[in-house]
Amino acid sequence: MDHQFDVAVVGAGVVGAAVARELARHHLRVVLLESRHDVGAGTSKANTAILHTGFDATPGSVEARLVARGYELLSAYAPGAGISVETTGAMLVAWDAEQAATLPKLRDKAAANGYAHAEILDADAVGDAEPHLGPGVTGGMMVPDEHIIDPWSTPLAFVHDAIANGCELRTSFSVDSVQIEADSTVLTATDGRSVRTRFVVNAAGLHGDELHRRMGFDGFTVRPRRGELIVYDKLARPLLQRTLLPVPTSHTKGVLVAPTVFGNVMLGPTADDIDDKGATGSTNAGLDALLAKGHRILPALLDEEVTAVYAGLRAATEHSDYQLSHHADARYVCLGGIRSTGLTASMALGEEAVRLLAAAGLTAALRPTDELRRVHLTALGEQAVRPYQRGGTIVCHCERVTRDEIVDACSGAVPAHDLDGIRRRTRALAGRCQGFYCMADVCALAAAADGRTPHDWAGLA
Amino acid sequence: MSDVTIIGGGPAGLSAAIELRRRGVRVTVLERELQAGGIPRQLPHPGFGMRDRHRLTTGPRYAAGLVRAAERAGVDLRTGETVTSIDALHADAIVLATGARERPRSARLVAGDRPAGVFTTGALQRFVAQHGRIGGRAVVVGAEHVSYSAVLTLRHAGCHTVAITTTFDRHQTYPALAWATARRVPLHTNANVVEIIGRTRVEAVVLSDGSRIECDLVVFTGDWVPDHELARRADLPMLAVAKAPVVSDDFQTERPGVFAIGNLVHPAETADVCGLDGRHVAPAVLDWLTLGRWPITVTPIEVRAPVAWASYDGRGITLRVADIVHGRIRLTHSGEVQWISDQGTWLPNRSITIRRDAMKFTSRPFDDQRLLVDVLR
Ligand SMILES: Cc1cc2nc3c(=O)[nH]c(=O)nc-3n(C[C@H](O)[C@H](O)[C@H](O)COP(=O)(O)OP(=O)(O)OC[C@H]3O[C@@H](n4cnc5c(N)ncnc54)[C@H](O)[C@@H]3O)c2cc1C
Ligand SMILES: Cc1cc2nc3c(=O)[nH]c(=O)nc-3n(C[C@H](O)[C@H](O)[C@H](O)COP(=O)(O)OP(=O)(O)OC[C@H]3O[C@@H](n4cnc5c(N)ncnc54)[C@H](O)[C@@H]3O)c2cc1C
Numbered sequence: 001m002d003h004q005f006d007v008a009v010v011g012a013g014v015v016g017a018a019v020a021r022e023l024a025r026h027h028l029r030v031v032l033l034e035s036r037h038d039v040g041a042g043t044s045k046a047n048t049a050i051l052h053t054g055f056d057a058t059p060g061s062v063e064a065r066l067v068a069r070g071y072e073l074l075s076a077y078a079p080g081a082g083i084s085v086e087t088t089g090a091m092l093v094a095w096d097a098e099q100a101a102t103l104p105k106l107r108d109k110a111a112a113n114g115y116a117h118a119e120i121l122d123a124d125a126v127g128d129a130e131p132h133l134g135p136g137v138t139g140g141m142m143v144p145d146e147h148i149i150d151p152w153s154t155p156l157a158f159v160h161d162a163i164a165n166g167c168e169l170r171t172s173f174s175v176d177s178v179q180i181e182a183d184s185t186v187l188t189a190t191d192g193r194s195v196r197t198r199f200v201v202n203a204a205g206l207h208g209d210e211l212h213r214r215m216g217f218d219g220f221t222v223r224p225r226r227g228e229l230i231v232y233d234k235l236a237r238p239l240l241q242r243t244l245l246p247v248p249t250s251h252t253k254g255v256l257v258a259p260t261v262f263g264n265v266m267l268g269p270t271a272d273d274i275d276d277k278g279a280t281g282s283t284n285a286g287l288d289a290l291l292a293k294g295h296r297i298l299p300a301l302l303d304e305e306v307t308a309v310y311a312g313l314r315a316a317t318e319h320s321d322y323q324l325s326h327h328a329d330a331r332y333v334c335l336g337g338i339r340s341t342g343l344t345a346s347m348a349l350g351e352e353a354v355r356l357l358a359a360a361g362l363t364a365a366l367r368p369t370d371e372l373r374r375v376h377l378t379a380l381g382e383q384a385v386r387p388y389q390r391g392g393t394i395v396c397h398c399e400r401v402t403r404d405e406i407v408d409a410c411s412g413a414v415p416a417h418d419l420d421g422i423r424r425r426t427r428a429l430a431g432r433c434q435g436f437y438c439m440a441d442v443c444a445l446a447a448a449a450d451g452r453t454p455h456d457w458a459g460l461a
Numbered sequence: 462m463s464d465v466t467i468i469g470g471g472p473a474g475l476s477a478a479i480e481l482r483r484r485g486v487r488v489t490v491l492e493r494e495l496q497a498g499g500i501p502r503q504l505p506h507p508g509f510g511m512r513d514r515h516r517l518t519t520g521p522r523y524a525a526g527l528v529r530a531a532e533r534a535g536v537d538l539r540t541g542e543t544v545t546s547i548d549a550l551h552a553d554a555i556v557l558a559t560g561a562r563e564r565p566r567s568a569r570l571v572a573g574d575r576p577a578g579v580f581t582t583g584a585l586q587r588f589v590a591q592h593g594r595i596g597g598r599a600v601v602v603g604a605e606h607v608s609y610s611a612v613l614t615l616r617h618a619g620c621h622t623v624a625i626t627t628t629f630d631r632h633q634t635y636p637a638l639a640w641a642t643a644r645r646v647p648l649h650t651n652a653n654v655v656e657i658i659g660r661t662r663v664e665a666v667v668l669s670d671g672s673r674i675e676c677d678l679v680v681f682t683g684d685w686v687p688d689h690e691l692a693r694r695a696d697l698p699m700l701a702v703a704k705a706p707v708v709s710d711d712f713q714t715e716r717p718g719v720f721a722i723g724n725l726v727h728p729a730e731t732a733d734v735c736g737l738d739g740r741h742v743a744p745a746v747l748d749w750l751t752l753g754r755w756p757i758t759v760t761p762i763e764v765r766a767p768v769a770w771a772s773y774d775g776r777g778i779t780l781r782v783a784d785i786v787h788g789r790i791r792l793t794h795s796g797e798v799q800w801i802s803d804q805g806t807w808l809p810n811r812s813i814t815i816r817r818d819a820m821k822f823t824s825r826p827f828d829d830q831r832l833l834v835d836v837l838r
Pocket of ligand 1: 010011012013015016017033034035036039040041042044046047048049050051052173174175176179203204205208211226227228269288311312313314327338339340341342344345350370437
């Protein structure tokens with residue numbers, strides 16, 4: 001039996017990581033449990049990376065409150081932590097009379113959400129703002145405060161921060177069984193390892209409903225809503241100034257075209273309800289649908305090369321709002337159903353988790369600020385000064401990643417475990433050649449850094 | 462004396478540098494890798510140097526030979542130098558020679574899972590050259606020269622190629638090469654890989670006809686795209702299909718003083734042809750440096766389907782057809798036929814060349830007039 005913790009956070013996606021970071025700021029013994037080999041490797045790595053103002057949330061919902069708060073917290077936290085953020089703004093684009101007629105309602109909704117800077121534009125003004133839009137625009141609404149953010153560094157920064165302040169991280173720890181005793185709970189992993197903890201926070205994303213049931217509760221079921229995305233080459237970046245949003249429906253925010261902090265352009269996501277929580281592949285139907293939408297929104301985009309294709313699964317449930325709850329009897333807090341805004345809301349969810357834990361009976365005092373350590377990652381965004389600009393040896397030419405960055409990614413408190421982990425920490429292999437030039441070199445460096453073979457790293461062992 | 466900066470130390474860039482040095486020009490080659498030599502450096506099989514060095518050798522030997530010759534000629538060869546924009550360079554002439562790469566799986570929009578075991582030929586050859594055996598069953602996507610090079614590499618890597626796929630109704634390489642490397646490998650014609658299956662490792666691919674092939678590796682071959690970032694950022698006009706900067710017959714671009722050579726302008730020819738580009742460009746660079754000679758306009762060679770694109774290489778005009786075609790390839794200039802081939806079958810992904818000395822005109826008619834390549838069926 002492992003030693004005793006005050007709180008175990010299950011799931012090291014962006015939400016669990018933010019919770020662990022917030023808890024580590026208190027006088028508490030915290031453990032973060034993650035079933036995968038790496039943190040941030042679930043839904044948190046595969047989203048559209050927008051830091052939402054929450055202008056279009058449902059007023060009065062938990063989501064609206066936490067998105068607005070999370071936006072504030074993360075915007076303030078990111079620069080100091082090395083998380084790249086760009087204030088590009090966004091523009092909703094209407095393509096028919098009906099959509100244009102919806103815009104005033106959306107502006108009112110934004111106001112109800114406390115967002116006052118939305119501004120309705122006529123078709124000409126939309127065209128002036130974004131000259132590469134396709135024909136047929138009927139109007140638009142500017143949302144100047146929407147940001148884009150580095151989604152890979154966000155959970156990593158939180159985890160580094162948590163660990164620096166005493167949190168323990170257990171990866172490859174897939175919580176399988178739960179045993180709730182009089183004043184503590186034992187969480188046992190599929191491989192037999194276990195931890196004993198007083199309190200449990202469920203941040204298991206797509207598997208949150210399963211853990212919730214194992215904790216003895218019910219009330220929501222996760223049905224994944226898959227979102228497929230196409231990432232275009234950096235040479236497409238001049239085609240747009242800001243994120244181009246469709247007029248949203250109740251089912252989805254719709255297909256958008258957005259710049260990324262890495263300098264690419266992203267087209268997506270689709271929204272398909274599926275049953276398989278592991279189905280993060282893309283489909284021909286999904287890609288065709290995206291190309292059709294992209295052709296309408298930004299025709300010139302389709303002439304550019306595609307750099308990457310991926311899909312993420314939103315933890316959608318039968319409810320439209322987040323499913324947050326606390327259970328004093330089981331010393332348990334659930335952060336469920338965090339569907340399509342969890343990156344933005346993450347830090348607010350961290351705060352909320354502490355509140356809910358208190359309501360469930362945990363007393364925790366904040367540690368004095370001077371005792372807390374802060375972590376600063378190397379910023380990955382195009383706007384940042386990157387290590388190669390200070391003269392390192394470049395290994396990945398497409399993304400201009402240096403040898404030292406790759407070696408660093410394979411060591412330290414939260415080392416990468418596979419090429420995808422190196423990609424999220426450095427951008428290596430995330431570029432247009434997808435490894436044509438540097439994959440063998442990256443594998444060699446990684447193998448030298450951690451002792452496993454290049455074949456292990458390439459996933460070929 | 463004037464300075465020339467060449468970006469890219471592959472066969473094209475190095476050959477141009479050597480040739481310019483012979484003419485007394487000061488030349489700097491900027492190469493982003495720690496070693497110059499370009500792609501051949503990583504390709505241990507024979508098949509290099511026939512047309513330019515008149516000796517067949519392996520990629521690394523060919524590359525090393527060019528690097529040695531460049532050093533001996535007094536070329537200032539700077540490795541580990543990535544050029545991010547040509548605007549910051551101080552040179553009297555710039556030669557872009559940044560090469561081309563194979564389109565990876567993502568750029569081909571192949572749906573499905575994203576498991577380990579998906580390669581381009583280039584990535585595979587480097588991995589095998591550095592790290593050795595892989596093992597398992599492989600599917601090779603594409604049936605052009607480089608595809609059969611992939612089959613050979615797979616054999617060296619202890620892999621068994623279980624299928625080669627092509628969207629056309631036959632392969633597009635030399636029958637002898639196909640026979641020598643892959644006579645026992647089923648060739649799936651009129652077929653494309655449309656989906657990859659396998660959550661962690663590749664388990665199978667699905668073809669466009671719905672059939673499924675179990676395998677452990679997928680190698681995407683050919684389907685070249687130039688490394689045109691610098692050319693695009695310099696706003697050089699591009700050929701739409703080849704995605705290569707438009708050049709004149711002497712490799713001048715739209716921008717005076719900026720030349721482009723090698724696979725950047727014709728994706729892709731063999732290394733020796735890129736070497737010939739380097740030789741051909743040198744006198745034109747000298748003409749620019751000494752006489753300021755530059756064409757008034759640089760017009761792309763017009764093409765009509767099924768010709769996909771036409772550009773220039775060290776031998777003359779090089780072009781590709783988009784489909785298998787029977788007929789006569791024809792080059793016209795202001796309506797006048799300059800060259801016409803015999804009746805033949807022309808294969809996609811195969812280099813089709815109209816040699817300079819075979820064209821009727823003797824002077825340069827290119828400055829403000831149009832060339833057209835089409836097929837007479
Ligand atoms: C296509 C798409 C686009 C999106 N766009 C945006 C956007 O622009 N802006 C925004 O703010 N949000 C966006 N989102 C939403 C955002 O990505 C998610 O809300 C967020 O990533 C959820 O984080 P999470 O930590 O809850 O889930 P996850 O990242 O899935 O983390 C849960 C973790 O729990 C682990 N786990 C599960 N079960 C167990 C177990 N039994 N034991 C141990 N560990 C376990 C998993 O391995 C996983 O790592 C988007 C989502 C999608 C899919
Ligand atoms: C798998 C495979 C098999 C092949 N087999 C054969 C064969 O058998 N025989 C044959 O003749 N040919 C073969 N080829 C083709 C041969 O490799 C090419 O024809 C040749 O390398 C092209 O020469 P190049 O100089 O145009 O470009 P490259 O060789 O690609 O050289 C371009 C150079 O430019 C550098 N560069 C690019 N951008 C920058 C920048 N911004 N700053 C600084 N430097 C930069 C690159 O690092 C590179 O070294 C093969 C190719 C592949 C991929």
